Amino acid sequence: MAQEWSLTPQVAPVKPRGKGLLTSGIVLLVLGLLGVVAGIIGIAASAGNLVKEFGSPQSTPTSITRTLDGGTTYAVYEASTGGTGTSSDPLTGNVILSDITVTGPAGPVTVNDVGNSTQTYDANGKRFGAVATFDPPTTGSYTIDVSTDGSVVVVAPSFTSLGKIAIWVALILLAVVLGLLGLILLIVGLVKRSKSKKEMVMASGGYAATSYATPGQVQHSYSSQPYATGPGVEQPLSPEPVAQPFIEQPGAAQQPIAAPVAPAPVAPQPAAPQAQALPPAGWYADPQRPGGQRYWDGATWTQHMA
Numbered sequence: 047m048a049q050e051w052s053l054t055p056q057v058a059p060v061k062p063r064g065k066g067l068l069t070s071g072i073v074l075l076v077l078g079l080l081g082v083v084a085g086i087i088g089i090a091a092s093a094g095n096l097v098k099e100f101g102s103p104q105s106t107p108t109s110i111t112r113t114l115d116g117g118t119t120y121a122v123y124e125a126s127t128g129g130t131g132t133s134s135d136p137l138t139g140n141v142i143l144s145d146i147t148v149t150g151p152a153g154p155v156t157v158n159d160v161g162n163s164t165q166t167y168d169a170n171g172k173r174f175g176a177v178a179t180f181d182p183p184t185t186g187s188y189t190i191d192v193s194t195d196g197s198v199v200v201v202a203p204s205f206t207s208l209g210k211i212a213i214w215v216a217l218i219l220l221a222v223v224l225g226l227l228g229l230i231l232l233i234v235g236l237v238k239r240s241k242s243k244k245e246m247v248m249a250s251g252g253y254a255a256t257s258y259a260t261p262g263q264v265q266h267s268y269s270s271q272p273y274a275t276g277p278g279v280e281q282p283l284s285p286e287p288v289a290q291p292f293i294e295q296p297g298a299a300q301q302p303i304a305a306p307v308a309p310a311p312v313a314p315q316p317a318a319p320q321a322q323a324l325p326p327a328g329w330y331a332d333p334q335r336p337g338g339q340r341y342w343d344g345a346t347w348t349q350h351m352a
């Protein structure tokens with residue numbers, strides 16, 4: 047009859063991993079999505095405001111009164127009379143800086159030369175180029191006077207105001223980076239959580255319901271012979287009949303000698319069960335993984351595998 051050791055490994059509880067990565071990934075992913083949406087809305091709003099603030103062409107001399115936004119740079123554009131608008135072939139016109147004056151709620155506003163910068167746009171079959179810029183200090187009504195004769199001018203936001211759009215573009219790029227980082231953290235967290243769940247399943251139910259033999263399990267068998275066998279077990283011996291010597295008594299009638307009678311056989315006694323000793327600590331064949339090895343600490347299986 048084979049004897050098995052019923053072992054219930056004492057396994058340390060496995061804590062789920064990846065929770066922090068999952069939380070961080072979700073937060074970054076949400077922030078990235080919100081940033082992209084906000085950037086798109088900001089670009090659309092800024093572009094819409096720039097287009098809305100482009101005035102209609104006016105023949106000079108003219109006086110243009112408009113409500114302008116404080117903190118936005120505006121330019122006076124003139125319809126070109128020649129040139130392509132490149133740095134090597136700039137637009138030509140008649141308006142000069144001294145012909146332009148700007149007056150606001152607080153008085154005159156400084157008008158600046160565009161210098162070497164080139165700002166052009168096309169409208170109504172004409173190419174317009176910026177000849178001067180100014181910055182309204184506050185939002186309010188401003189009057190732009192152009193005294194040049196025979197020109198066509200437009201007051202509109204300067205292209206330097208596109209910097210506001212650039213800020214929104216930068217926000218979108220940052221949001222995309224955050225979203226990608228969040229997605230990576232989310233994937234890594236899911237992988238770690240999946241592995242920890244598998245370890246928890248193995249730790250909680252991988253061994254408890256099954257009885258396993260200890261490393262190097264020894265099967266004890268009992269022989270059907272009358273006496274127990276095995277190392278260290280003495281075999282009880284039946285007494286052998288001893289021949290009696292013939293002694294002749296003087297003057298006595300010779301009596302027949304009875305044959306020796308063998309004693310009754312003694313019933314075999316089962317060998318006392320030996321104390322079951324557990325195997326020493328070491329690496330043994332893993333009962334759960336054929337071909338693998340697991341470390342036995344002398345009392346229970348551990349989680350160390352090879």
